[in-house]
Amino acid sequence: MAEHYSSFTPGGTMWLLQRITAAFLVVVLAFHFFLLHFVNHAADITWQGTQMRMQDLGYFLTMVLFLITAAFHGINGVYNALVNQGLSGTPKKVVLAVLTLAGLALVIQGVYVALVMRGMV
Amino acid sequence: MSQSYNRGLIEDFGRWKEFSAGMWAWIFHKFTGWILIGYLFTHIAVLSSAIAAADGQTIVVGGETVNAYTGTLQGLESLFIVRVMEVGLLAVAVFHILNGCRLLMVDLGIGLEAQDKSFYASLVLTGIIVVASVPTFMQGVGL
Ligand code: HEM
Numbered sequence: 001m002a003e004h005y006s007s008f009t010p011g012g013t014m015w016l017l018q019r020i021t022a023a024f025l026v027v028v029l030a031f032h033f034f035l036l037h038f039v040n041h042a043a044d045i046t047w048q049g050t051q052m053r054m055q056d057l058g059y060f061l062t063m064v065l066f067l068i069t070a071a072f073h074g075i076n077g078v079y080n081a082l083v084n085q086g087l088s089g090t091p092k093k094v095v096l097a098v099l100t101l102a103g104l105a106l107v108i109q110g111v112y113v114a115l116v117m118r119g120m121v
Numbered sequence: 122m123s124q125s126y127n128r129g130l131i132e133d134f135g136r137w138k139e140f141s142a143g144m145w146a147w148i149f150h151k152f153t154g155w156i157l158i159g160y161l162f163t164h165i166a167v168l169s170s171a172i173a174a175a176d177g178q179t180i181v182v183g184g185e186t187v188n189a190y191t192g193t194l195q196g197l198e199s200l201f202i203v204r205v206m207e208v209g210l211l212a213v214a215v216f217h218i219l220n221g222c223r224l225l226m227v228d229l230g231i232g233l234e235a236q237d238k239s240f241y242a243s244l245v246l247t248g249i250i251v252v253a254s255v256p257t258f259m260q261g262v263g264l
Contacts, residue, residue, distance in 0.1 A: 074158030
């Protein structure tokens with residue numbers, strides 16, 4: 001048995017990016033959870049409250065960066081797991097294209113929603 | 122070639138009874154990661170009700186006319202099943218975070234001898250954090 005399990009090739013660029021985004025996500029995800037479940041309860045979230053929080057430039061930028069990092073980390077994770085399970089050749093290229101498009105769509109929609117919340121579009 | 126690649130047939134999921142702690146940690150990390158990215162898509166879809174809200178659209182929740190965003194979120198939060206799923210999501214997220222930190226340590230070469238123990242610690246801590254959060258997550262919801 002191996003001593004160390006990973007879906008990634010250790011030391012590769014994707015492996016490194018997965019770890020850098022993970023380190024960032026620990027901090028932001030914890031902040032996000034506390035703010036929206038313990039400071040403001042999820043059940044009491046209102047449009048006014050969201051608009052107010054998004055007015056703060058730092059908060060807005062943090063949320064956009066959070067979205068981009070999580071999308072990259074999640075999609076990269078799924079892709080590497082599939083490659084690790086033996087995905088190769090044309091199917092590998094198709095999966096990469098589909099995942100990339102899905103990730104881009106997620107980020108574009110998310111950024112658009114964030115801009116709407118900030119009242120910028 | 123690093124030893125990490127030579128996992129042999131042990132990854133045959135039919136042989137789960139033979140899996141080591143590290144193998145379980147890896148499987149849990151996979152499942153939780155996939156659930157989290159799935160949730161992120163759902164989350165942005167729900168938050169997209171902000172587009173209708175900014176447009177001045179309203180919906181009726183419990184006989185009351187409210188803003189489309191407020192109504193969508195509070196309508197979902199008023200459902201018991203949604204709260205249960207949120208607690209489940211919390212469990213999944215907390216495990217992925219704690220085990221993720223454990224993986225980062227392993228990669229840095231810290232605590233290599235304690236890998237099994239730190240996996241069990243991740244599980245126990247996840248359990249404690251989730252149980253402690255249940256009252257907050259369930260606040261004000263009727264059956
Ligand atoms: C908040 C702190 C987080 C930490 C510390 C973390 C850490 C990690 C690490 C180290 C890996 C690589 C595992 C390996 O080498 O096989 C990983 C994989 C993954 N992560 Fe995260 N992660 C976090 C949050 C998230 C979030 C928010 C998502 C979803 C949007 C996510 C989705 C995934 C997925 C899909 C994988 C691939 C799992 C697989 O191997 O199949 N993670 N995570």
